[in-house]
Amino acid sequence: MGNLVPVMFTLVPLFIMGVFVMLIGTFVVRAFQVVTRWQENNSEPILTVPARVATKRFQVVGAGSDSMVGTWYYITFEAMPDGLRQEFAVNPRDYSGLAEGDVGQLTYQGTRFQSFARSRPAAPPPPVPPSPDWICSYCRGHVPAAETKCPSCGSTCRLEPVGT
Ligand SMILES: [Zn+2]
Missing domain, CATH: 1.20.5 (Single alpha-helices involved in coiled-coils or other helix-helix interfaces)
Structure with missing residues (x-):
């Protein structure tokens, strides 16, 4: 001892x-x-690829309530269409501004997140204008829209829209 x-x-x-x-x-x-x-x-090259927000998570770092505590934010993006996933650390504003399922253009450099430009939801297609073709009221022949006179009989004034 x-x-x-x-x-x-x-x-x-x-x-x-x-x-x-x-x-x-x-x-x-x-x-x-x-x-x-x-x-x-x-x-690394700066790349922009079409991608989708797959998952989000955050991690509180630091110890104790009165010491330095921070939060790290992560978003996993899924490249489209190949489905490759990669997680990036992002700033709080990007984290809160993006939701899972959002689709857009991801710009990154190596493992560093640069930006994500969310695509606007697809706008409904503009209404299809009524057929601009004409019917010759003299011979009932079909007159293409580009024509100003009936190709069959040569009438220029007896034209009416299709359907009337
Ligand atoms: Zn005609």
Whole structure:
């Protein structure tokens, strides 16, 4: 028992130092990965593809109610039509402005979200104008709209719209 105390005095600081080195090391590696990823993104082309909002989620980061707490927002987009999915971190405004199922144009660079331009819902097609063709009232022949006189009899004034 008498020999154990000096050993403890040696091992405990070593252990604490080991944990400390591991924490610093993890932090350095993580920071390096972030910087590397950032540089990779910068070299990626900026792409715009048709996509759909697949899922949304957020993650609260930080500890305690009075310490620095933030929220990270993520949206998973599904490229169309190939269905490839990728999750991007987005800002709160984009997060709240987009709903699952929204369709539009996704612009991104590597793993970095740039923007999503939501497509407007498809407008109803304009009403089809009534057939502009004419019926010659003299010979009842069909006169194409482009014609100003009946191709059969040459009448120019006895024309009436189709259906009358
Ligand atoms: Zn005619």
